[in-house]
Amino acid sequence: MNEFDFNKMISQSRQVLLNTSVETFEKFENDGGLKEALIYIAIATLISGLFGLGGGIKGMISNVIVTLFGFAAFSYLVHFMGNQQGGTSTLDQVAYSLALFWAPLSVLFSAIIFILVITIVGILFIPFVAIIGLIANVYYAYTAAQSSLNLTDKSKIWITLIVASLGWMVVKAFVSNFF
Template structure:
């Protein structure tokens, strides 16, 4: 499968290089091989893998719940990536970063997509997900380190500015996520009240 001149196999090979030989130089070698479009498709494939796993193993709790969880998981994974990358790009620019939006998107996708696919699929399996929790947490910590390297590479920032950018982007993402979560909770609560009143009548 080709994505604007870059095959998925090439992107996987680049991800393997980034994951096994982490470094600013490694990221810089690939940051211009693709852009936002390629990164989006790569992330969507990873989110789809997680969503399919959630759907298959979620069927134990019912078809409707499984479909909703899978769809929501897919949407949140893609939206979360977009929010975080835009924040990294915006904050990085304020720190004097010179990278392009395409470079930031592609760089971040190279490590976020494979880790997301693996952790999402494994976590969806009831017993295995619990047993693999330490490994999942370790991958999460490793992802933070890769994020730091990715910010330095894609935004061309020094160590301290890269850390500031990463921390501020993470805090802002949590804040935005909280607001979005509160909105969804309010919507579901209203739907629950509405369906309850309909059943009551």
């Protein structure tokens, strides 16, 4: 069984972000699983939460819980829908691949937005940063899904990601109601 190795995941994330390809994701997809992915996401969410402590500790804790449920749902839906589309993956492969880009991007964009907020004038740039963050997440999610699901048909990958994104939004909205 895999054990969580934060430094290894940081190194793999760096490689995935700087050398993005199906092959790069495939190189790491079996190095961990859902458990390691959730731990990595929790750490990233805690770090990101430090940049926006305006909601207090309770807000940060609820954000971690909501994010973990959302990430787990998104991973499961990518796995389920992708396999329905003819993909071949395990939930562990999908979750680990997704975590390798999602965690560092979350921290990076939280830090950028924090810097923009404290500069006051930078607040004007937050919508642009949010759009860039969305585009980056879509790009990496597409490549990670293509890799972990072993799908080559672009329409099947897009269907998978769109359905998973809709499910993710529903789960996050539902879980958010409890916090």
